Amino acid sequence: DSGVTQTPKHLITATGQRVTLRCSPRSGDLSVYWYQQSLDQGLQFLIQYYNGEERAKGNILERFSAQQFPDLHSELNLSSLELGDSALYFCASSLGGTHGEKLFFGSGTQLSVL
Amino acid sequence: AQKITQTQPGMFVQEKEAVTLDCTYDTSDQSYGLFWYKQPSSGEMIFLIYQGSYDEQNATEGRYSLNFQKARKSANLVISASQLGDSAMYFCAMREGQSGSARQLTFGSGTQLTVLP
Numbered sequence: 382d383s384g385v386t387q388t389p390k391h392l393i394t395a396t397g398q399r400v401t402l403r404c405s406p407r408s409g410d411l412s413v414y415w416y417q418q419s420l421d422q423g424l425q426f427l428i429q430y431y432n433g434e435e436r437a438k439g440n441i442l443e444r445f446s447a448q449q450f451p452d453l454h455s456e457l458n459l460s461s462l463e464l465g466d467s468a469l470y471f472c473a474s475s476l477g478g479t480h481g482e483k484l485f486f487g488s489g490t491q492l493s494v495l
Numbered sequence: 496a497q498k499i500t501q502t503q504p505g506m507f508v509q510e511k512e513a514v515t516l517d518c519t520y521d522t523s524d525q526s527y528g529l530f531w532y533k534q535p536s537s538g539e540m541i542f543l544i545y546q547g548s549y550d551e552q553n554a555t556e557g558r559y560s561l562n563f564q565k566a567r568k569s570a571n572l573v574i575s576a577s578q579l580g581d582s583a584m585y586f587c588a589m590r591e592g593q594s595g596s597a598r599q600l601t602f603g604s605g606t607q608l609t610v611l612p
Contacts, residue, residue, distance in 0.1 A: 383539070424605075426600070426601065439599065469538065486532075486539060488537075488539045
């Protein structure tokens with residue numbers, strides 16, 4: 382158990398809908414990262430937050446947004462969903478202070494858009 | 496250009512044998528970190544080993560070791576005495592940037608390892 386909690390584990394929805402994925406980082410970790418894993422694109426970095434502020438942005442679509450709350454949990458919002466958004470979405474966390482620290486990953490949310 | 500290249504989509508190894516999974520990287524930073532993660536069929540990402548660009552010794556963690564060749568920009572993972580439970584997807588990843596900032600990891604495309612009984 383990595384200590385990172387993601388909910389829900391599975392999500393099935395229809396095109397055009399909006400969903401929210403939730404992540405609770407490990408206790409004490411200030412950085413939260415969101416990744417998308419699909420068969421054709423592999424593991425793609427979406428966005429990173431550090432102590433409530435956006436730190437880095439990757440290949441995140443404009444239809445997607447995220448935030449980190451004062452209690453450090455994070456949410457990833459996906460709107461106007463398309464079939465191609467079907468993927469495994471990972472949240473990861475780290476302390477956020479040292480260069481060599483590893484990321485601890487949650488078990489992911491499997492999103493299926495029908 | 497790809498930051499992390501894993502040229503072996505799939506690998507087979509006999510149980511109890513050693514196996515090397517290849518990883519090459521591309522960066523102009525002097526300070527960077529290299530990581531290996533394991534993803535079993537259940538889906539979770541499990542950290543295996545880390546190598547810093549300034550580390551003079553190759554990293555080792557139990558049966559895992561990292562063959563770091565800085566001049567060749569390679570960071571191959573060596574698994575000794577393979578076990579059936581080692582069957583999984585393995586990802587090489589890199590963090591670039593100045594020391595003190597925990598930036599995101601960039602992942603390679605992965606290598607699917609199958610351990611044969």
